[in-house]
Amino acid sequence: MTSHHDKPEISDEEKGRILQERLKLGFNMVPFNQVIGLTIKEMSLTAIQAEFSMQPQLVGNMFKQILHGGVIATALDTVGGAMAMSGAYAALKGTPREERLARINRLATIDMRIDYLQAGKGQLFTATASLLRVGKKVCVTRMELHNDSGEIIAAGTATYMY
Numbered sequence: 001m002t003s004h005h006d007k008p009e010i011s012d013e014e015k016g017r018i019l020q021e022r023l024k025l026g027f028n029m030v031p032f033n034q035v036i037g038l039t040i041k042e043m044s045l046t047a048i049q050a051e052f053s054m055q056p057q058l059v060g061n062m063f064k065q066i067l068h069g070g071v072i073a074t075a076l077d078t079v080g081g082a083m084a085m086s087g088a089y090a091a092l093k094g095t096p097r098e099e100r101l102a103r104i105n106r107l108a109t110i111d112m113r114i115d116y117l118q119a120g121k122g123q124l125f126t127a128t129a130s131l132l133r134v135g136k137k138v139c140v141t142r143m144e145l146h147n148d149s150g151e152i153i154a155a156g157t158a159t160y161m162y
Helices: 014-028 029-034 069-091 095-103
Strands: 039-043 047-053 059-061 108-116 124-134 137-144 153-162
Touching: 014 029, 014 039, 014 069, 029 039, 029 069, 039 069, 047 069, 059 069, 069 095, 069 108, 069 124, 069 153
Parallel strands: none
Antiparallel strands: 039 047, 047 124, 108 153, 124 137, 137 153
16 A cells, blocks of 8 residues: 555656756746747657747848848757757766756757758748757767748757766
8 A cells, every 4th residue: 555645656658758848848947048039849859840030130141131140040059959968967877866967957059060051041940859969978069050931041960068
């Protein structure tokens, strides 16, 4: 017989879903993400998708009315980092919860490469990220930014230490 103090066992799948919901909530609450309007729309253990709309303060070239390159890099780094957090958390399975959380909370970008493929024209932009590799201390992600016409604006890879 179990006492009323015993908690039911939560499956790893449920723990993963809870983590993703917390990551999504945390991501959407980051002040800088709010400034550029970047919000997660979809998230799984292997992929992430976020969106933001063109706004006057995001323009980098006033004559062409195109997205600033720094905004592009920021969006890609941000979705890559969220993807790396999810990957790192999964890789640390079996590690005590406190250590696991401490490790993903100190996740940091250590290298990033962005290829700007065409001008950032559009009204709605979608940033995606997927995991390329999760190691014992680093994660490598692949990121892309597309406009509302489905054209790829930029692509990149980033390495995150955790």
